Amino acid sequence: MREPQTFPAPDSGLPALAALAAAPVPVVAAPMAGGPSTPELVAAVIRAGGSGMLAGGMKTPDAVRAEVEQARALLGQAAQPSSAGRSGAGPSSPDMRPDDGADLRLGVNLFVPDAVNTRVPARDGRAAAARRREVEAFAERLRPVASRLGAAVPTAEEATPDPESEQAQFEQFLALAEEQAWPWVTFTFGLPGPEVFARLVDAGVAPGVTVTDEAEARAAVGNGARLLVVQGPDAGGHRGTLDPAAEPGTAPLEEVVREVRAACPSVPLIAAGGIAAADQARAALEAGADAVQAGTAFLRTPEAGTSAAHRAGLARASERNGLLHGSDPEPDSFPNESAPGWADTTVTRAFTGRWARGLTVPFMAEFADAPAAYPEVNVLTGALRKAAAAAMDLDAVHLWAGTGAQKARQVPAAEVVRSLAP
Structure with a gap:
């Protein structure tokens, strides 16, 4: 049985970090754009003791607004098992108890368009x-x-x-994060400027970034990221390189996690990429991650929109x-x-x-x-x-x-x- 990990949380005003640390199971449902990630899937994972992310990529702000509302409604309608299965035992007991931190384990992932990505070289x-x-x-x-x-x-x-439309829609997403008080948000495909992270922190939203190596991790934390999703080469779907033209790395996930942990010792890390079994999750945690993120493993579930x-x-x-x-x-x-x-x-x-x-x-x-x-x-x-x-x-x-x-x-x-x- 694994005891809940204690995240180093320098920002006491970001309750999502504490909620993620206290999750009964250190497993996050990855945001899978294009349909697989649904409010039903995210709510089911959170009710089972994990955490979950809605996929904002390729959606309009209005569509994301509706999904957040739906996920919150599903979480509000359901009770939480008294044991979420940290020991890997069979189905949960029918005895239920409220989970006060469940709503704080709901996050949203956003794609970063080139127009606001500080890691895209200028094009003449x-x-x-x-x-x-x-x-x-x-x-x-x-x-x-x-x-x-x-x-x-x-x-x-x-x-x-x-570019102007990209910037305008990104601004709409940030305003929506403030309006709906998203507990946490992660950025993929790029790195917004420091002012974006400061704005979210001021609103009580814990901002994170998907990174694929130590250099990207340092850049993300330097801009204000409060948590990192460390993606390895076995991940399904898009690689999260900050520079879209960069060749993605091939170092194993555990190696990348160790390097990022050494470079960013006080930042919560979520390891992602090829997590398909408990032993792989355990290896990532032992390498220095605080939780693991899985996507492919959920694609065939009835709750997914695959x-x-x-x-x-x-x-x-x-x-x-x-x-x-x-x-x-x-x-x-x-x-x-x-x-x-x-x-x-x-x-x-x-x-x-x-x-x-x-x-x-x-x-x-x-x-x-x-x-x-x-x-x-x-x-x-x-x-x-x-x-x-x-x-x-x-x-x-x-x-x-x-x-x-x-x-x-x-x-x-x-x-x-x-x-x-x-």
Whole structure:
């Protein structure tokens, strides 16, 4: 049995740090943009004794507002088990007690657009024009695939974000964090300026940043981050490098955690990336993390908003490894059943223009040289990915997953929390 970790919390006015430290289970449900993270999933993980994050990426402020309200309503309607399963025992006792800190373990993750990312090198007119040409060329290469799927590919102009709009929406998110009094927020894809962190701390919101190495951790803390999500190379979905053009590191998660802990000894650390079992969670904690974050492990839970295509890919990955759990309703065959690598994952820029890990599919190899242009590439491929998913043509779908994808089980989220408890 693991005793709750005591976070070093220099900010007594940030109650979320204390609530995260006191969580019965040091497991955080990762924010998974694009649908998998739902209020139901986050509330289920928190009710099971963990903590959870809603995914603000690719959503409007109004959509995030509604999800926060829904998650809070779900938490307010439910009681908390008297034991959240720190020992990894079976289902919780029916005896329930209120969990006073549950609402404080609810967080929101936000993407940092280039317009407010202090780690993006300045682009002159020549660099911007070169990037636009790369995006235009990639759009042309995508059109035959999109045509086969009955989808359209936007123009490079349509896919290019407006910096003023990016800044305005980011400001709306910050105002929403203040208005709704989010307990904690993490930033991914970049590092906002110090004034953003100071503003959130003044509002009682604990701000954090996803980092992938020691240098990024130092920069984040230097700008005012009060907690860090330390992401290793086995993570599913996008790598959280602060500079979108940077090559993501390959050092094992435990090594990165040890380095960041040595560099930032008083900052709470949440280790993320490839956490699929209790022994992996334990190893990350022993390396210096205060909690672990898992995403792929929750993708097949009934509470997750994972698409049918994504669930089918994960089921096939599990099946090919002889690790099917429970009765899976997915069909016995898939359009690309013979495709190699279903148990494998690949880090690719093909789908979005930013490095991300997913189940290996042919689209990754065909467009392995996609330009480092997020969000433009993400916009260009959006319609064709949606069409492919609707047709269950998994060859052209982004099936984000970490290296432990074959271990993802079709069980309730609470059971996943218990299975990860160190």
